[in-house]
Amino acid sequence: MQTLEDKIIGLLSRRKKRSLTRRELAERLDLHGRERKLLSKALERLNSNGTLQERRGGYRLLPQQQRTLEGLFSLADKGYGFLRLDEEQKEDLFIPARYVGSAMEGDRVQVSCHVSPRDRRHYAKVLKVVQRAHKRMIGFYQQRGKGAEVWPLNKKLGGQILVSRSNNVNPGEIVEVEISQYAHGDIPARGEIVEVIGAANNPQVDIETVIRSHDLPHRFSDAALAQAEIATTSITPEEIVERVDLRHLPLVTIDGETAKDFDDAVALQTQADGSWKLWVAIADVSHYVTPQSPLDIDAIERGTSVYFPGFCLPMLPAALSNGICSLNPDEERLVMTAELLFSADGTRLESNFYPAVIRSHARLTYTQVSVCLQNPAQSDLDIDLIPQLQQMVELATALGQKRQLRGSLDLDLPEVEVVLDSDGAPIDLVKTERTMAHRLIEEFMLAANEAVADYLTEKGWNFLYRIHEEPDLLKLQELQQLAAQCGVGLVLGKKLQTSLQQLLIDIADKPEARLISQQLLRSLQQACYSPVNSGHFGLATDCYCHFTSPIRRYPDLVVHRILKLALSEQPQSASLTMSQLTKLGLDCSTKERRAMQAERDLVNLRCCQVISKRLGEEFSGTISSVTEFGFFVELDGIYVEGLVHLRTLQDDYYHFDSTTMTLVGEHRRNEFRVGMPVKVKVAKVELWRRRIDFSLLENANSRG
Structure with a gap:
């Protein structure tokens, strides 16, 4: 039985001289009712896969040699592949194994489009590789006769790569190979070993493999390292002359047990009228990392620090990230401070920003603070800090309630933590959950980020917003369907944030709560950086930026620089242009996604290693x-x-x-x-x- 697409192709093949409109096609094919409704989708598919060409409302069959497309190649386990087209809504095109040629996973390729005369199915042939995704590969070294070969760790990258035999490499070790000749047909690829990474069972080799597989920059330039070493281990009197002295404040850092780069310190005081004064002190990285300096160039290349289980690939050298910029306890540090005044119900009344000098009074961990808040009498913390921590909970609770009232989504998903042995090898997996200690720091950072964004917007400065656009309706409909199967309703109307918030409340005690929350997370757009403010859907705020983590995120460093210009009443011409900010926002967003993929990749590997035992x-x-x-x-x-x-x-x-x-x-x-x-x-x-x-x-x- 002929499909509708077959009928369209058959009709147009008999009318090669003239195109036909949608209406003409429907009439000549004698389509009625539901078939007419399906015609548009059939025409769209044929147009997207290169079978038809649409021009001025008319459709004609393209000659075989003209039907070419470009896109990203994806290789399946069994040797065949797919062409992923640039337009996301268009379907992938099947490529039989015999027509893959030398294409590898991730390559940008040009294909010719064909229709099988036997079953009228569409398929493609790789004509050429437009751009290679991989110039180097990671793999196992094996000796073969008088020669040697390297088998890629990722089997989607094809078969063996022939290399010269080396006495410096042991069979089974992981090496990095630079490809000199790509595989084609039965002819294997050739290459040269550029580095021996190490033994396959070494946990550090796993990290190196993931770093290289995702093309993460992992070496600082000599110039950047030299610049970092110039930064002294203590600040000088000249550096604090015009700064506000906050060394008397009981500022503390609260981070994870293994953290070494402390971006933020907080202090809170209750005012006589019942209001709250919050200080959020953020490491003044911009004092040390100036635009276009070697440190800045390396930081832009990274875009963000990457956090693996038991290991950090930092955006800045350790002399800065763990040293002079980190707000270590009992050490003087330069900061940019957000001083915020809140009413008793969490409404922000005032905000002031200024460079300051501080001395953190304590390095606290989330576990310590959580234990203290649950049972102060059993806490080993300084007794003078406990009242401040308890007051912080009160303010954080009020701020959280304010966010909830405006529609902010709180996806409190437990995660898996990989437990490592002394060598860094994974030995167990445990569930982690956010405590009130996590929440109070989160609320204070959100408040500071929002306050800075409001200030710069009111002053008319261009900067990088953190934006989160509204979710795609189709994905929300999938979420709606899943929720319905679990016995929960979801109304997709104008008050979307309120509906999603209510969904989270309705599923809280259900066994499917985690699954629905995960699907909701997948339904949302990915947040990104842009100088054009379109609001933050997830936080239900019209104005938001990233300010609180300049040690590990480049956009925060940029916001610090612009905030300093605004505070010193510099002309706006001294800052970046909209064009520069747009390009920078896209670049930082891309590098953030790259880091997230690498982090997820290693966590998944560690999970698999634990389960394999x-x-x-x-x-x-x-x-x-x-x-x-x-x-x-x-x-x-x-x-x-x-x-x-x-x-x-x-x-x-x-x-x-x-x-x-x-x-x-x-x-x-x-x-x-x-x-x-x-x-x-x-x-x-x-x-x-x-x-x-x-x-x-x-x-x-x-x-x-």
Whole structure:
């Protein structure tokens, strides 16, 4: 039976001289009712895959040799690939294995588009690689005869790379190879070993591998290191002449146990009229890192620090990030301060900003503060600090309530923490949750960021906003469907933030709460940096920026520089132009995503390494998503996800229902759906793919 697309191609192939409009096509194909409604989608697909050309409302069939497209190549495990088109709404184009050529995962390629004469299916052939994604690769070194080869760690990057045999490399070690000749057909790639990274079972080698796989800058220039060393370990009297002296304030830092770069310190005082005065002191990185200096150039290249389990790849050299810029206890430090006055209910009444000098009175951890707040009598903290911490909770609570009233979304998702041994190897996975200690610092940083953004906006300065646009309606409809399956309603109307906030309240006590919260997070747009203010949807604020972490985020450093110009009443011409800020915002947003992907990659590897030692063990879990090829299960308590593949379900023949997102057995009618509790056994772990396979225990789907 011919499809509608086949009919369109057949009609136009008989009319090569003239194009036909949508109406003419409908009339000549004698389309009625629902078929007419499907015509537009069919034409869009044919146009996107290069079969048709649309011009002035008319459609014509393109000659075979003209049907070419460009996009990113993605390689599947079995050797075939797909062309991911630049326009996200267009479908990927299938590339049979025999037509992949020398293309590798991530390459930008040009393809020719074809239609199979047998089944009329569309496919593509790689004509050429426009831009290579990989000039270097990480892999295992193996000796072969008189020569040697390197097998990429990521199997999506193809087969072996032939290299010269080396006496300086042991078989099985991880090396980095520079490719001199790419593979084509049966001819393997060739390259040269540029660095021996180390043994495959070394945890530090894992980190190096992820760093290089994501092209993260990992070496500072000699000029940047020299500039960092010039910065003294203590500040001089000349540096504090015109600064506000806050060394008397009981400022404290509150961070994680392993943190070494302390960006922020806080202090709070209750005023006679019941109002609150909050000081948020932020490391004055801009004092040491000047525009276009070697340190600045390296910081721009990184864009952000990258935090791996047990290891940090910093944006600035350690002499700054852990030294003179870090607000270490009992040491004088230069800061930019936001002094904020709040009413008793958390309304900001005043804000002042100025450069200052401080001396942090204590380096506190989230655990210490949490224990203190729960049971002050059992706390080992300085007794003079305890009343201030208790008052901080009161203000943080008021600020949180104000945010909630305006529609701010609080996605308080527990995460998995990788426990490492003394060598940095993963040994366990534990659940972490935010405590009041985390929340009070979060509230104070949000308040300072918002206050700075308001100030610079009122003064008319151009700077980098942190923006978060409204979510895509289609993704919200998927969330709505999932919520409905879990017995919770979601109204997608004008008051969207209020509806989403209510959803979080409604699911709070349900077993599916984490899954729905995760889907909500995926439904939201990704926040980014831009000089054009479009508000922050997630925080429900019209004006927001990043100011509080200049040690580890470049946009914060830029905001500090602009704030200093504004405070010193410099002309706005002294700052960056809108064009420069636009380019910088895009660059910082891209590098932020790169860092997040690298962090996620190593965490997933560590999780797989822990689970690989538990093959055959049984776990309870929850179905987190269902697809046509199986369903994913998230293990309870440690939030590690794995796949139960459809082919392992032997008790029945299962069909995927895309409407309800369920797998339903043809005979027994057993059902697998999101949120369903199951018991699974660890069947297989593939470290290179960061993939865990589970097998379902026999009695696990008894609720179907």
